[in-house]
Amino acid sequence: MLAGKKILLGITGSIAAYKSILLVRLLVKAGAEVRVIITPGAKDFVPPLVLSTLSGNKVLVDLFDEDSWSNHVMLGRWADVMLIAPLSCNTLAKMANGQCDNLLLAVYLSATCPVIAAPAMDEDMWRHPATRANILKLEGYSNHVINVGTGELASGLVGEGRMAEPEQILQYLTNQFFRGTALRGKRAVVTAGPTYEAIDPVRFIGNHSSGKMGFAIAEALYRQGAEVHLIAGPVKLAHIAGVKRTDVTSAGQMHSAAREAFKDADIAVMSAAVADYTPVEVAAEKIKKTDGGLTLNLHKTRDILKSLGEVKANGQLLVGFALETNNEKENALQKLKQKNADLIVLNSLRDSNAGFGYDTNKVTIFDKEGNTFETGLLSKQQVAEEIVQIIIQKLHAKTI
Structure with missing residues (x-):
């Protein structure tokens, strides 16, 4: 800025x-x-x-x-x-x-x-x-x-x-x-990073998300004047000055925080890589290694994007992320419709130097009107700026 x-x-x-x-x-x-x-x-x-x-x-x-x-x-x-x-x-x-x-x-x-x-x-x-x-x-x-x-x-x-x-x-x-003024007076909630689902006091189910993309989006929204609430999973990223931050660990905690923040939000960007499954039971003590195998009983976590789509009010803009390895476009469009989102940002693991752990990213953005936007390989900050510009356009269209 x-x-x-x-x-x-x-x-x-x-x-x-x-x-x-x-x-x-x-x-x-x-x-x-x-x-x-x-x-x-x-x-x-x-x-x-x-x-x-x-x-x-x-x-x-x-x-x-x-x-x-x-x-x-x-x-x-x-x-x-x-x-x-x-x-x-x-x-x-x-x-x-x-x-x-x-x-x-x-x-x-x-x-x-x-x-x-x-x-x-x-x-x-x-x-x-x-x-x-x-x-x-x-x-x-x-x-x-x-x-x-x-x-x-x-x-x-x-x-x-x-x-x-x-x-x-x-x-x-x-x-x-x-700061810019395009989003002045607007409130945004952003989720970022992974979630960790505890197996016992030591071990967990997680993924490789660094949270960099979500943090970049939160900062880009803030730069355009929005009041931003960032809900972060367990990441090693510094606080963004001016941005409210809530740290969570599990999918359940992120779901609760996102639902609460969404009540008063104009914009929600669900960029976190939330675990799809969590153990049915969490062992009270560290599970000891034995000669045999270990079987975990898992059940589905709450779908945060779908949950917000079910309560989305007129005027609220909901953005989801889709990380795909095959049938990328078809799966992303299906998610866009099923989750009642306004935009879906597609990441493909087929793209080199994009996705988890990188400072660069390449995304394709779909809206529910059938439009497609592609960014090319850019820094995550530049990708975030492009996503936010599309959000601004969509919000403006909603008010006309």
């Missing part, structure tokens, strides 16, 4: 300036172009060379540098967002009262882009009436202020005043300025 975005980062004289190093790294890693301005006092807390190396751009400090000058007007017009983190108590007071005695303040006063500030100071300073009044002034000028955190402070005290963590600031940027 930050790819190609222009972020102007201002750093002021605060011990929290050390966090700006990670913040620059995260912004660049997210694809943003970052330019850094620091106040003269900030040089005592963070080396310009480090910031320059990470951002790939010269760090600006002074209006006049040898025989050149920094065009503060153009800097303020270049950026999509100006972010001041950390914002010290001193710079806050100057911004609130329109003072202009350094390059950062000159850029702030001439900026035409949104301005976000992440304050950092000791608790007594943060709670002082003058500081509270300055924060209100800043917000009154249509600036955005990220609230401080609570924790250990530079004074050794514990309380309010900590600058928000770099990850939180990145998430704030994304939420406030860089």
